[in-house]
Amino acid sequence: MADDTVTGPSPGGPGLVADLRVPGRLDARVTAVPGEVVAVIGPNGAGKTTMLRALAGLVELEGSVEVDGASWTDPPRLVRERSLGFVFQDQSLFPHLSALDNVAFGLRSRGVARARAAATAHEWLDRFGIDDLAGRRPHELSGGQAQRVAIARALAPAPSLLLLDEPFAGLDVGVATALRLELARHLASYDGIALLVTHDALDALTLADTVLVLDGGRVAQTGTPHDVAARPRTDHVARLVGLNVIRDDDSFRSFSPSAVTVSLAQPEGSARHRWHGTVLSAAPHGDAVRLLVGADRELIADVTPAATAELGLVPGRAVWLSVKETAVQTYALGPT
Amino acid sequence: MTTHATGRTLGSTLGRPPLALVLPGALAAALLVVPLVTLVLDTPWGSFLDQLGTRAVRDALRLTALASAITVVVCVALGTPLAWLLARVDFPGRTLLRAAVAVPLVLPPVVAGVALVTALGRNGLVGSLLRDATGWTIPYTTTAVVIAHTFVSMPFYVLSVEGALRASGERYDVVAATLGADRWTTFRRVTLPLAMPGVIAGAILAWARSLGEFGATITFAGNYPGTTQTMPSLIYQALQSDPEVARTLSMILLVVSVATLAALRNRWLTTP
Numbered sequence: 001m002a003d004d005t006v007t008g009p010s011p012g013g014p015g016l017v018a019d020l021r022v023p024g025r026l027d028a029r030v031t032a033v034p035g036e037v038v039a040v041i042g043p044n045g046a047g048k049t050t051m052l053r054a055l056a057g058l059v060e061l062e063g064s065v066e067v068d069g070a071s072w073t074d075p076p077r078l079v080r081e082r083s084l085g086f087v088f089q090d091q092s093l094f095p096h097l098s099a100l101d102n103v104a105f106g107l108r109s110r111g112v113a114r115a116r117a118a119a120t121a122h123e124w125l126d127r128f129g130i131d132d133l134a135g136r137r138p139h140e141l142s143g144g145q146a147q148r149v150a151i152a153r154a155l156a157p158a159p160s161l162l163l164l165d166e167p168f169a170g171l172d173v174g175v176a177t178a179l180r181l182e183l184a185r186h187l188a189s190y191d192g193i194a195l196l197v198t199h200d201a202l203d204a205l206t207l208a209d210t211v212l213v214l215d216g217g218r219v220a221q222t223g224t225p226h227d228v229a230a231r232p233r234t235d236h237v238a239r240l241v242g243l244n245v246i247r248d249d250d251s252f253r254s255f256s257p258s259a260v261t262v263s264l265a266q267p268e269g270s271a272r273h274r275w276h277g278t279v280l281s282a283a284p285h286g287d288a289v290r291l292l293v294g295a296d297r298e299l300i301a302d303v304t305p306a307a308t309a310e311l312g313l314v315p316g317r318a319v320w321l322s323v324k325e326t327a328v329q330t331y332a333l334g335p336t
Numbered sequence: 337m338t339t340h341a342t343g344r345t346l347g348s349t350l351g352r353p354p355l356a357l358v359l360p361g362a363l364a365a366a367l368l369v370v371p372l373v374t375l376v377l378d379t380p381w382g383s384f385l386d387q388l389g390t391r392a393v394r395d396a397l398r399l400t401a402l403a404s405a406i407t408v409v410v411c412v413a414l415g416t417p418l419a420w421l422l423a424r425v426d427f428p429g430r431t432l433l434r435a436a437v438a439v440p441l442v443l444p445p446v447v448a449g450v451a452l453v454t455a456l457g458r459n460g461l462v463g464s465l466l467r468d469a470t471g472w473t474i475p476y477t478t479t480a481v482v483i484a485h486t487f488v489s490m491p492f493y494v495l496s497v498e499g500a501l502r503a504s505g506e507r508y509d510v511v512a513a514t515l516g517a518d519r520w521t522t523f524r525r526v527t528l529p530l531a532m533p534g535v536i537a538g539a540i541l542a543w544a545r546s547l548g549e550f551g552a553t554i555t556f557a558g559n560y561p562g563t564t565q566t567m568p569s570l571i572y573q574a575l576q577s578d579p580e581v582a583r584t585l586s587m588i589l590l591v592v593s594v595a596t597l598a599a600l601r602n603r604w605l606t607t608p
Contacts, residue, residue, distance in 0.1 A: 056514055079513040086514040094508060096529045105525070109517035157516065 009033045016161065016193045019063040020054045022047075026217045030195075032210065034068075034160075037187050037194045039208035039225070041201070043236040047217040048197040049089075052163040055195070056086055067160050067193075080109070085154030087164040091146045093138040099125060099149045100134040106157035124152040128182065144175035151183065155190065162187075162194040168203065180206060201240040205229060213237050231331045235298075244299050251330050257290060259327035260301035264311055267322040274322040275299060279315050282308060289313070293321055372590065379587040380580045387584040395562045396570040396585070399478065403566060404546035407485040411493040411542045416535065419494045420523065423501035424509070434498075441491045448488055449555025456483065456556075480557035481564050485549050489542035496541060500534020501527065537600060544596040547589065 009015025015033040020026055026047040032038050040048050053059045057079040065072040072082055093102050103121035125131040128148040138146055147167060154162060168176040184207050187194055198204060204211045204225050211228040213221040221233045232238040233252060238245035246253045267274055277295030288302040291313060301321055387393060422434050440448055456463040456474045467473050474480050512522040550568035557564040567585055574581040
């Protein structure tokens, strides 16, 4: 699958050129230039975490990984010989070491003297605003603090490749929002390549230069966050950004759930943009009520609470959905 | 609401415990407790210190302390790497080796002694080679005592540490590798510190097993005062000639055993 909107790195030059094949789980090409932040999104089981683990050398890999002109796969490099930082989903801070020693760990194992490693670790904790917690053990830290330590630990040795596996999973919304802003700042000043696996469209939109959509182990789409959000090619991304996407033979049609009209009687007019189905669920969404309707496909529609009551839109109710032609965006199937 | 409170309420509302359970239970408790009480009562407390001062007792005490201390050191030095190999390296025959390591746990100590003779005895497979090469023989020396103790104690240590290594998992080893640490550094700075509770429990178990070791020692090392006569061997000998000494020595070992149990209290005696 071609890398469409971003100028890819040239082989042998700086940046990441990887052809990741893990039989039965992943078959994806990913490229990035130094300083680029790539968000990897996709449904559960799409191979997102496998992609990070393959780059790190934690799963057996067919294919190749080249970072800044040096191959990590031919000859194969051990995990510890790869210049990478890995932020794990569960943080995985060493429970017996203080926050400071956790952050200094990567520097110490790469041969930095104890005092200098400690000084650098203090700097990193300070950048995350938690240097006063340097002496604490992980169990004495909150989720947000622990995740800051984990990110600082991964960044401290200045790796060429930073791999973040859902860094905001399991955090409170408020904490995640604050941390997302902080991370955006750190990633802006980070001159390596960052790959960020996320479930959250917001992460992709706020943090990434490029979005890579994985589906069934393959790259379904790459592009700028704006492009991917505006013209999603998979149901998953459509759901993430809150759009309905319909794939036709040679093109995609997408439309916003607020553009959908819900009625009990069959609507008049264009036959192309209407569906008959039953309400599967109804849940508050902002000021509106978001309906999930099972027609020949699953579609989402936003209606007012008043309309919900008036039409009796409860799960099981048969409804008609229709969209005006002008509200539908059509784009080509192939890579743009 | 605590489980404690729940248990109490249920106990009083569900009725009396049935005799069919109370009687055998009480009998079992009596069987375990009465001999300990009588041992305490029969200990010649009046001459306790005098007994401790006799040469035979002092020698046996010294030898037991020495042998059990060296045994623990050998278990830690050799058993920790073995536990790590069993827990972390996928080599052919690993399952078989783990089973073999556990065998001395259930092996009658006398059989362990006989097995040691076949390997390290004067005419044993390794022992004869050693004798031909250096003229040195192991049986009936203090070295033999330490070897016998290590043979029976090591499995307790290895299984305890291996369990701790498995429980802490490979997860942190992976994290350390992504931070550039080699396996030796990872072992020193991550794996071993995380397995420390298992190391300590294993060392205490090995030490306690070594203190009481009798069968393998007397078979392989004999019962020579000053060189191979440990406390249990002396108790066995004294029981025939001087029961008071036997009781005194037994009392000492009982105290040490109870102290060991107290040290392990947090691990085993606290009910979940």
